[in-house]
């Protein structure tokens with residue numbers, strides 16, 4: 008406790024130094040510097056990270072190894088530099104990710120100095136749930152249930168996620184601080200007002216908050232930022248000859264020996280890459296020659312389909328993303 | 338489908354296409370330096386806001402083939418346009434919205450043209466969801482206010498215009514929509530524009546751009562429509578692409594950075610992280626930390642990408658200071674010569690957003706910048722009737738009501754009027770039970786005349802004062818009826834303290850009324866003010882290290898508790914000099930009871946003015962059991978060596994760790 012005496016007038020010298028001298032020098036500086044769109048987005052994301060760390064009890068960062076996670080991790084490191092981000096990263100693993108993703112996961116945990124928590128739903132593991140035999144149950148058990156289990160097990164009260172509002176129509180509706188009742192359910196009709204840069208991080212026991220620091224980034228912003236900042240991403244985003252089979256209109260990569268080939272099915276080497284990464288049996292590849300970042304961006308800008316098209320999850324049913332989110336999916 | 342695609346948008350899309358195909362690096366460079374416009378669409382239910390956004394996205398080629406296929410299917414299934422495309426479905430993304438054909442919550446959509454990038458927030462028109470409209474508006478630079486040409490200016494048009502203006506949106510477009518349904522009639526357009534102008538002037542909107550449009554058919558959205566040859570102004574997209582938004586005015590003002598987080602990776606580094614809310618900062622700048630008022634010099638402006646020579650408004654940085662000064666989350670680091678104000682009472686404008694109405698007097702959490710305090714709102718001065726802009730008397734504010742009310746906080750807030758700074762003048766109120774965000778508020782100004790008086794940091798602080806005197810400051814507050822023996826006992830206590838070498842001072846009710854408080858009488862209001870002043874004086878004296886004895890009737894519990902709350906925990910010792918009224922009246926040393934009984938003295942405590950005895954006093958003296966000397970002895974023992982009190986001032990360890 009310190010002592011301050013109130014004075015009735017500004018002390019001598021107080022007025023003298025004031026606005027005149029100071030303002031002119033700062034005006035000159037401003038005109039010299041004008042933030043770009045990406046710099047503004049970066050500053051906003053960093054601000055969000057810091058608000059959470061200041062107000063949450065036990066935050067965690069959901070890390071899915073994709074390009075959005077890569078950006079999010081990079082921003083987290085920027086937010087707390089020179090400290091490492093003061094929270095662990097959590098990978099809700101399905102055991103069905105691409106090999107290259109597991110490699111990247113290990114590398115980023117080492118480089119960031121953050122603790123990596125990997126959670127695999129023991130029940131799904133025991134039942135041998137897999138994308139080939141179990142369809143939507145695979146996503147539900149490994150991802151939705153797995154996530155809830157992990158958050159409950161470690162008692163995380165705030166979880167960062169790398170979702171963007173431009174991804175999908177229900178995401179476009181979600182707050183940056185997205186409140187979840189006990190059981191992790193999202194009530195889209197009753198979201199907290201979110202004004203200016205003021206985030207309400209208060210909650211009761213059992214309730215939690217999902218925070219999306221890159222809500223306002225677009226797919227192009229992400230790619231451009233990765234390009235400008237040299238952020239490491241999984242090589243699967245770049246075209247290469249890879250073994251593939253075609254199924255139900257999706258081009259799937261045969262990433263390991265667990266891929267059950269149908270009678271007469273033969274993997275074919277094709278120049279492919281991925282616009283979005285998940286479980287390899289559920290991620291549709293695109294035929295592409297884009298092997299560098301500018302080429303990838305160029306292709307993305309010229310394409311006529313959305314990045315989510317390659318994700319089997321959204322095709323399950325109309326409004327499926329919203330439904331999954333209401334049930335506690337990220 | 339494609340026949341609705343305008344030639345110009347196709348042309349502009351192809352132009353960008355060419356550059357992307359030919360020289361991606363050049364395109365990226367150009368794209369990186371495009372400016373950003375954040376805008377909202379608002380207005381009454383069904384005026385066509387979502388349809389208009391859907392149209393803009395569609396015409397600026399932001400819709401992918403797979404999304405278009407889904408849109409076509411959805412339109413047939415749940416659309417409002419029969420077999421035609423229902424563009425609103427591109428934005429109304431929630432299941433409940435699609436079922437009901439209305440917007441419930443804001444959708445944020447992103448698109449870009451050759452000239453600009455846009456973030457548009459499509460807000461709901463329903464009154465019930467006004468708070469979601471406010472959410473969208475709080476981050477927007479421009480508002481497109483839609484009006485259904487068949488309906489003209491409605492209550493919601495007014496409400497949204499007023500809110501947009503209140504929240505500080507300076508650029509307005511008036512889109513008179515559904516012109517296709519009024520035969521593109523010039524007269525209809527003119528009449529609505531005139532109506533709106535008459536209303537807008539009254540709420541301080543002196544300029545707006547009126548445009549006749551049809552979101553459904555695409556008239557004057559991205560291309561000039563043949564159906565409105567009488568209209569010569571800009572089409573919507575042209576205006577959005579070219580309107581000059583200008584810098585955030587705070588960016589050219591003095592430096593301000595609310596501290597979010599203290600970065601302490603090791604003992605050698607202590608940085609203060611935050612987003613710069615105003616001005617700019619460089620190493621070597623003198624800064625003042627508010628509310629403490631201490632000054633220091635900026636040593637480094639640290640970022641992941643290296644130290645910066647200068648950082649500007651909107652950047653997130655970490656600042657290190659040249660001195661080891663106290664600074665933590667909630668403090669504001671500001672230009673030393675032009676710091677923001679500090680106050681604890683404000684006039685504010687409040688938009689109530691909860692179903693449960695506002696409860697004046699109930700404590701809410703208030704978050705402003707990175708500060709979180711407890712606030713109590715007074716009953717509103719008035720509520721605004723959004724139709725007439727009249728000021729209505731109101732006892733409270735219900736859902737979506739807008740009003741002006743005074744508010745006080747339990748700790749001083751560093752702030753600026755909302756007009757000057759959104760970051761330091763905008764706040765939210767949070768319900769302490771449910772944790773829901775129940776209101777948005779704007780600080781108009783602080784109520785204290787002392788608003789421009791900053792706390793002056795003093796190097797010799799209260800601990801140093803106390804240590805020099807070898808004692809722990811205390812305020813012994815003697816309360817009791819007139820003639821109960823407060824002054825007598827207090828006097829004896831001070832003599833004993835003096836003899837023990839303690840530094841003390843006795844504030845006596847009668848004496849204070851001859852000087853400091855000679856303007857005050859004995860009404861309830863004056864009694865309250867009397868105690869407030871004595872409390873402030875006593876507090877300053879304890880700050881200087883003294884043991885203060887205050888002997889005042891102080892009949893009201895609330896005021897005694899107020900003085901208690903002004904002091905650090907444990908320093909306020911309430912001494913209840915418990916003499917029954919009959920006994921005091923019997924003694925009547927000053928002959929006052931006699932006068933009061935005779936009606937010659939008004940408002941006399943115990944006779945015609947109440948006395949509220951303390952509920953949990955630290956010390957009770959029953960003067961019918963103890964002599965004044967015994968009482969004094971008891972109190973001194975209690976103060977200096979009392980059982981619940983550790984004799985800190987006799988304990989050499991107490992001085993350790995206090996920088997002495």
Ligand SMILES: Nc1nc2c(ncn2[C@@H]2O[C@H](COP(=O)(O)OP(=O)(O)OP(=O)(O)O)[C@@H](O)[C@H]2O)c(=O)[nH]1
Pocket residue numbers: 380381382383384385386387388389417418423425438439440441460461462463514515516517518550551552553554
């Ligand atoms: N004829 C005609 N109909 C329109 C036009 N714009 C919108 N509509 C129709 O008006 C109805 C309401 O449109 P929406 O875009 O959902 O209106 P809104 O303002 O977003 O409504 P809320 O968000 O619920 O307040 C729909 O049936 C639209 O198809 C227009 O320019 N002309």
Ligand SMILES: [Mg+2]
Pocket residue numbers: 386387388425429439440459460461462
């Ligand atoms: Mg709508």
